Amino acid sequence: MSEPLLRIRNLRASVDGQEVLKGIDLAVAAGEVAAIMGPNGSGKSTLSNVLAGRDGYEVTDGEVRYDGRDLLDMEPEERAAAGVFMAFQYPVEIPGVVNATFTRTALNAQRQARGESPIDAIDFLKRARETLGRLEMDEAFLRRDVNAGFSGGEKKRNEIFQMAMLEPRLAILDETDSGLDIDALRIVAMGVNAMRDGRRALVVITHYQRLLEYVVPDSVHVLADGRIARSGDRELALELERAGYAAFQPA
Amino acid sequence: MTENWLAGQRAAFAACRGALPGAGTPWVDALRAQAFRQFEEDGPPSPKVEEWRSGPTAALTRQVFAPAVPAGPHPAPVPAPYLAGPRHRLVFVDGRYSAEHSDPGELPAGARLTSLGALLAEDPSAARELVGDPEAFAEERLSLVTDRRPQALVALNTALVSDGAVLIVDNGVALAHPVEVVYLAGAATVPSAHHLRTLIALGAGARASMVEVHAGGSGSVWTNHVTEIALDASARLEHVRADAGTRSAVRVDVAHARLQAGTAYAGFVMAGNTGAVRTETRLVLEGAGADGEINGLCLAGGSGHIDALTRLDHCAREGTSRQLWRGVFGDQARGAFQGRIRVLAGASGTNAALDNRNLLLGTGARAESKPELEILTDDVACSHASATGQLDEDALFYLRSRGLSEQTARAVLMAAFTGSVADRIADGDVRAFVRHLVDDRLNALGSAAS
Ligand SMILES: Nc1ncnc2c1ncn2[C@@H]1O[C@H](COP(=O)(O)OP(=O)(O)OP(=O)(O)O)[C@@H](O)[C@H]1O
Ligand SMILES: [Mg+2]
DSSP: OOOOSEEEEEEEEEETTEEEEEEEEEEEOTTOEEEEEOOTTSSHHHHHHHHHTOTTEEEEEEEEEETTEEGGGSOHHHHHHTTEEEEOSSOOOEEEEEHHHHHHHHHHHHHHHTTOOOOOHHHHHHHHHHHHHHTTOOTHHHHSEETTTOOHHHHHHHHHHHHHHHOOSEEEEESTTTTOOHHHHHHHHHHHHTTOSSSOEEEEEOSOHHHHHHSOOSEEEEEETTEEEEEEOHHHHHHHHHHTTGGGSOO | OHHHHHHHHHHHHHHHGGGSTTTTOHHHHHHHHHHHHHHHHHOSOOTTSGGGTTSOHHHHHHSOOEEOOSOOSOOOOOOOOSSSSOOEEEEEETTEEOTTTOBOOOOOTTEEEEEHHHHHHHOHHHHHHHSOOGGGGOEEOTTSOEEOGGGHHHHHHHHHOOBOEEEEEOTTOBOSSOEEEEEEEOOOSSOEEEEEEEEEEEOTTOEEEEEEEEEEOOTTEEEEEEEEEEEOTTOEEEEEEEEESOOOSEEEEEEEEEEOTTOEEEEEEEEOOSSEEEEEEEEEEOSTTOEEEEEEEEEEOTTOEEEEEEEEEEOSTTOEEEEEEEEEEOTTOEEEEEEEEEEOTTOTTOEEEEEEEEEEOSSSOEEEEEEEEEEOSSSOEEEEEEEEEEOOHHHHHHHHHTTOOHHHHHHHHHHHHHHHHHTTOOSHHHHHHHHHHHHHHHHHHHHHHO
16 A cells, blocks of 8 residues: 555654644545544644744644655645645734735745746636635635634634645644534535545544534544544444544543 | 934025025915924924824934935936826926926916916916925824924925925816826935925815825935815815835825815825825814815835824814725834824714734734724714734645735735725726736835835
């Protein structure tokens, strides 16, 4: 079997001197959708942040290989250019920065880093409009400041919009379904499914089975107390929905 | 030290008073003599004077700056016009009008654009009406103490002023194009002072837009610039004062505006000198329903120092005022903002807002913010906000996680932090020019900080 797109081995990480990730092992192959579920505070967002390269997390052991490279050795923007995307659990509001300008700057920064030519404003706008249309988002979102004053659901949709525009190879969605109404959930799920082309990998962090009805995962992993406590197929998600995490809570 | 400095000013005044514009005209000579006496009594500003507590007083007195007479021997190349579209342009080199580099263009009937030197030579009585008595600039405090010392440099300016732009617009006349005034200082190698005075008088219902740009200079230059503005009923003025890559050791910039009923003054300050800047704006809303706006950007790096002071006196009812100030300080730079809103008895229905935020890049920079409200009447709405902080780490990471380099992400956030201020400039060409200046300045600060 060929090397998975993402391989995490014995990853340990601390925040403020406290160990949060206590030896994570996880492999996600190109084309795979891996769901991560787990109780609040178990380390799911910490794992996403470490993968995206956020400051403030001290990796004390283990390694993460992405597409044959040492992911932990790369700057956040290098990871982005290499195709890693994280949809934030809490997208940041950036007043004063226009969504369209930002998304185009990001896209062109990535293209430049990959040695590709920049996309011009007209082509960008065309693609952005199509993408917004698919996500049933109003074009006004392009002109508004990044996430500023967006409702919770709008922020999540904006993350999916950016993902669709940036076309990452590995997308980590941190509770993108939380706070979405039923229609929005369906639309977001459709946006996610549109990424499934057999080459990209998706890590979907969620608390709810509902998203996984739309985005059917290839594997489901339970993250509890900083470790992958159990892995299985989609049946595991259904089981968790019934039984909760009691079996995984530290005594 | 101060004695030495005062002696230097005394010697300079004695040496050049006979050659200054208007010399020989009795009221001019008398005014200069009175102003100089007043300055001698008050002395150069010191941190003991409340309004100068955080001012660049040390940089000011470290060198004995004497007026550059005649023009200095280190001419700087004259910059191309700053405003892209049609404009009326006056250029002053080393404190003196340069006909060669100016291009006043065609002005509408009833509008007069000239230099102070020319006005004093050709029409001294017109000048007499516009130049304020230095005594009148005295600071009146809440404690009812009247203190002349905060305005000592205005007095010195009155004594030594060498030239400046003059714009007089008659009732009802509107200028279609902005006026661009360039004050260019040469790269002097001996301590040199430029005392400049801009006079703007708009008649009832008149409209104009003026941009004053400071450029050039060196670590041996002190620019002492005073702008006096009188707006008659319902006149509207947009007024920008900006540093365009200025390298003066010290730049002191004071604007005094008097607003009659129904007038609108929209002021903007872009302070980005590499040395020290003291920028002061005093708006006196004398007539009912006047609207005063003064916004500013203070952008300093290196060992730069920007000290901004505003004072808005609401003297009549139904006045409105807004102040939006943003500071970005990198390296070891220092910033201070003092904003005072004063609502006098009788100024009911006043609505005044002040908002100052500072961004520190790195740990060496410092900024302080001191809003002050003095409200002596009921029925007013005054608000003030101030905050000083670093770039938002969460926002930086968000941008980087989408592929922006750290430097670009910082630049984007700095531009967002400052953008709303320049956006308020109404004239499109003026706004574009200011944005360009701000971008340049932020780029310099951003690349030094990362
Ligand atoms: N920056 C931080 N400072 C202090 N503690 C932190 C920080 N980030 C994470 N933690 C702690 O690490 C633990 C794991 O947090 P994390 O956000 O990864 O949980 P999660 O699994 O994403 O939870 P949820 O389901 O609620 O989103 C928590 O106990 C949390 O308080
Ligand atoms: Mg989380």
